Amino acid sequence: MKSLRKWWRQYRYRFVPWLALNLRNRSVRAVDGSTDDKLIPDNDVLVSLETLFKALFDVHPQSQYLREHMKKPVPDVSLKEHQAAPVDMIHKRSLCLMRQISGFCIERKPSKIPGCGTGVIVTKGTVPKHAIVAMYPGLIYYPYDPVLLQSVGNPFIFRCVDGLFIDGNDKGLSKFLYRSCAGRDRLGPFDLCDKTWLTVYPKNPLAVGQYVNNHNKDFPANVCYQECNLPTEFALHLRQYVPNVFYRTPDMLQCVRMVALVSLREIAQGEELFSSYFTMIH
Numbered sequence: 001m002k003s004l005r006k007w008w009r010q011y012r013y014r015f016v017p018w019l020a021l022n023l024r025n026r027s028v029r030a031v032d033g034s035t036d037d038k039l040i041p042d043n044d045v046l047v048s049l050e051t052l053f054k055a056l057f058d059v060h061p062q063s064q065y066l067r068e069h070m071k072k073p074v075p076d077v078s079l080k081e082h083q084a085a086p087v088d089m090i091h092k093r094s095l096c097l098m099r100q101i102s103g104f105c106i107e108r109k110p111s112k113i114p115g116c117g118t119g120v121i122v123t124k125g126t127v128p129k130h131a132i133v134a135m136y137p138g139l140i141y142y143p144y145d146p147v148l149l150q151s152v153g154n155p156f157i158f159r160c161v162d163g164l165f166i167d168g169n170d171k172g173l174s175k176f177l178y179r180s181c182a183g184r185d186r187l188g189p190f191d192l193c194d195k196t197w198l199t200v201y202p203k204n205p206l207a208v209g210q211y212v213n214n215h216n217k218d219f220p221a222n223v224c225y226q227e228c229n230l231p232t233e234f235a236l237h238l239r240q241y242v243p244n245v246f247y248r249t250p251d252m253l254q255c256v257r258m259v260a261l262v263s264l265r266e267i268a269q270g271e272e273l274f275s276s277y278f279t280m281i282h
């Protein structure tokens with residue numbers, strides 16, 4: 001009984017409802033300890049994200065405005081931008097930039113596994129090994145936060161190694177709560193997180209990682225999850241591309257949790273991304 005309990009505790013299951021329904025079909029990724037659950041250094045994750053976010057921001061009208069009015073008070077120009085450029089244009093432009101900066105594009109498409117719903121496919125270019133392919137968006141909950149209601153029938157609840165939950169559902173109550181927390185955490189003209197991942201046109205093209213499906217025998221995992229914290233000194237104007245926000249009002253010194261999906265090998269154009277929903281920590 002004791003060893004059974006120990007074995008159970010070692011599972012850092014990623015998707016709670018999936019685990020409950022698929023005990024027989026599970027497959028496991030084994031790592032040596034929670035700090036070893038990292039394929040690349042966290043700093044590489046942050047540098048890669050910062051490079052893409054900077055490129056996205058450079059074509060943002062707010063960027064030109066800030067350059068011209070560095071010393072004057074900055075009015076809210078993000079609203080004007082949304083009126084000026086349709087969201088599908090912003091999304092297309094983001095995909096082009098992603099192709100230029102990272103060498104590939106990913107998009108949501110029907111999965112290659114029959115009956116599996118939507119998946120994430122490399123639609124252009126080739127993903128190099130150990131690259132940041134996607135991000136897992138969503139509302140971050142502490143283990144003691146009230147998440148039960150949102151988790152009923154919700155396959156998008158991701159569990160971090162340290163027990164934080166991320167609800168990546170872009171519909172219903174989950175969507176309502178994310179939007180409300182995102183609105184709460186604005187700072188002057190700056191959005192401190194991205195809300196557009198809740199739509200079909202995310203302005204950060206990486207923020208579709210919640211649609212990555214679990215691997216099986218025919219489609220082995222080609223990406224894995226890497227959790228990292230966004231440092232508090234991360235540029236304020238680039239936070240509008242971070243697709244995560246806390247459910248509980250954060251204090252200013254709190255690091256936002258992000259989950260990146262890192263490629264395990266080179267992934268060719270047309271391939272679907274598959275992860276392992278289970279991680280075993282020895």
Ligand SMILES: C[S@@+](CC[C@H](N)C(=O)[O-])C[C@H]1O[C@@H](n2cnc3c(N)ncnc32)[C@H](O)[C@@H]1O
Pocket residue numbers: 018111113115116117118119155156210211212213214215216
């Ligand atoms: C995080 S969601 C992934 C996105 C999902 N395919 C969709 O269209 O919403 C997890 C759900 O996808 C489905 N799924 C993921 N991997 C699967 C697999 N290998 N075989 C069958 N269904 C899978 C299951 O319904 C699971 O609860």
